[in-house]
Amino acid sequence: MFYSFELEKYLESLLPARDELLLEMERLALKQTIPVVTPAVGNFLQQLVKLSGARAVLELGTAIGYSTIYLARGVCQNGGKVVTVDMNKGRMALAKEYIERAGLVEQVKFVTENLLNYLPQVNEQFDFVFVDAGKSEYPEYLALVVPLVAPGGLLVVDNVLFRGWVVPGSNYDAKYNRMVNSMRDFLQQLAKLPDFTLSVLPFGDGLAIASRSKY
Template identity: 35%
Template structure:
């Protein structure tokens, strides 16, 4: 959800880490979506405040978000799941290069099909959802019971290019995804046991804090 404000905020938080710059360049060159800078800054700020010890990430891609989370929280362990074997192999190489292989565990496969392996590492202080947008509600229902008391679920892209709130007219190609994300956002508001705040930054960020 590009805007002059987002663009301006991005210039205030330049990335200087060589491995992160290399990963961003790789993502651009290979058309691989990674989290926007402003949304990432908010996510990392929340992590520094909450200090999660265990994190579950749904959607590894090339490992960019996982590495940034590991850098932000020096003690946390991250379990990251993705069903794209090629991207996961690239992520593994970047993890090795960055020195975070010991703190980030990669799982190959559909997260919804690997519940036993994921649950083995539960409870999680934070779950970060950044995978198939049409499956967000299923992910939340599957993994929110594994969230520790006062933990949080963070969902990226909940405004999806401005189409979900209607800022941009939804295209036919994304109509199903947009409808499901709208349903997901409404579900988050109704969900008992969590309090959700929506942040109109980047591509839209939802932060759901477990209250019970």
């Protein structure tokens, strides 16, 4: 078993205190079993957006806007914006309410559409793309988002270690075989992308960071 709940809780204990809004969203996500990034991953995304100087951020998979708040808090310090996409209308409505309460409406554009229809129509590039939508669609997203990552930009993907089971030698129920194998193939594709350099960080559910060369 490579995924450590204890590690995640320990990392969380080292974070700055989260405001009541984020805590309320965490409770809702837990109650409605909506998968959202862990607080440690959210905090890291905010830092990474800010430190990379990204001004144009694209998020695939909004859910209730939990990760969107971290991305928007990072990008607002650079004077930029987040475009966030989800096809679930109910979740998008909640996300809009939360973003408004967070005072981040000016920093976020919401797109309620299926990514597989939306992405081929996009004709701008982004400094930071965060992928956290349907796991089985990751290979399709990859082909569509690579051209949307600006030179020098970052492509960040959540859940790439899928509870640690992607690591060879781990034990998991055979019913997850397809998902685990598909995530292994996806990571191989990411690792081989020309122009990109990949790092995989083993916290949260596994976070891949692929940076595109500037030239």
